[in-house]
Amino acid sequence: MAKTIFVLNGPNLNLLGSREPGIYGRETLIQIAARAEARAKALGFKLDFRQSNSEAELIGWVHAAREEADGLIVNAGAYTHTSIALLDALRAVALPVIEVHLSNIFAREDFRHRSYVAPAAQGVISGFGGQSYELAVDAMARLLGGKSKTKIKKNKK
Numbered sequence: 001m002a003k004t005i006f007v008l009n010g011p012n013l014n015l016l017g018s019r020e021p022g023i024y025g026r027e028t029l030i031q032i033a034a035r036a037e038a039r040a041k042a043l044g045f046k047l048d049f050r051q052s053n054s055e056a057e058l059i060g061w062v063h064a065a066r067e068e069a070d071g072l073i074v075n076a077g078a079y080t081h082t083s084i085a086l087l088d089a090l091r092a093v094a095l096p097v098i099e100v101h102l103s104n105i106f107a108r109e110d111f112r113h114r115s116y117v118a119p120a121a122q123g124v125i126s127g128f129g130g131q132s133y134e135l136a137v138d139a140m141a142r143l144l145g146g147k148s149k150t151k152i153k154k155n156k157k
Contacts, residue, residue, distance in 0.1 A: 002044055002045055002046045003044075003045050003046070003070040003071070003144055004045070004046045004047075004048055004068060004069045004070055005040060005045055005046070005047050005048070005069060005070065005071045005072070005073060005137070005140050005144075006047075006048045006050065006061065006065045006068070006069040006071075006072050006073070007033070007036060007047055007048065007049045007050065007072075007073045007074075007075075007133065007136075008050055008051075008052075008058055008061055008062070008072060008073070008074045008075070008076070009029060009049075009050065009051035009052070009075050009077070010051075010052070010053070010055075010058060010074075010075060010076040010077030010078065010079045010080070011052075011053040011054075011077045011078055011079065012053065012077055012078070013029050013051050013075060013077055014029060014051050014053070016028050016029045016032070016102075017029075017031075023102075023103050023108075024102050024103060024129075025102065025129045025130065027129065027130045029051060031130065032130040032133050033047075033049040033133075035130060035133070035134060036049065036133040036134055036136075036137055037049065039134045039137045039138070040137050040141075043137065043138070043141040044141075045137070045140075045141060045144070047137070048068070048069065055079055055083055055085065055086065058076065058079065058086060059085060059086060059089045062086070062089040062090055062092075062093055063089060063092075063093065065093055065095055066093045066094075066095070069095060070095065070096075070144055071095055071096040071097070071098075071140045071143060071144055072090070072093070072095055072096070072097045072098070073097075073098045073100055073133065073136045073137070073140060074090070074097060074098070074099055074100065074117055074121070075099075075100045075101060075102070075133075076099075076117050079116075079117075080099070080101070080105070080115050080116065080117050081114055081115065081116065082116065083116055083117075084116055086116065086117065087116045087117060087119060087120055090117065090120035090121075091119075091120045096122055096140065096143045096144065097117070097120050097121040097122060098121055098122060098123055098124075098125065098136045098139055098140055098143075099115060099117045099118055099121040099123070099124040099125070099126075100124075100125045100126070100132045100133055100135075100136045101124075101125070101126040101127070101132060102127075102128075102129050102130065102132055103126070103127060104126050104127030105126050105127075106126065122139075122143060123139060125139065
């Protein structure tokens with residue numbers, strides 16, 4: 001049976017494609033989800049892709065992940081920079097977490113440089129647009145011991 005990865009998306013990500021396309025691109029969250037799901041399937045995983053503008057709903061999904069998921073990919077949107085409650089929930093579930101962002105949050109406003117999600121995450125992928133999600137799926141596959149199509153060549157001397 002395929003392992004399940006929850007992909008949780010926070011506020012305003014439902015507006016992708018039309019919201020500040022100079023920062024976030026023209027790809028919709030539905031298009032990003034389809035590409036990430038195809039990548040996960042190719043690696044032998046199932047994605048459960050969700051979006052909410054509610055902090056409480058996101059936290060509820062993190063709690064549900066304890067029983068229903070093997071890992072979490074989280075784009076908390078603005079809650080990344082404000083939610084200690086989300087950090088506490090992620091720590092409580094004791095699952096692998098990867099934080100993901102479409103834009104490079106470290107090249108943006110100073111308040112975006114602080115992530116409350118990062119201390120609970122094994123890593124952060126930021127700045128590659130929709131491809132950030134596919135990279136996160138690859139990374140989670142490695143964390144969960146799945147097959148990865150990324151090959152590393154050793155230099156022969």
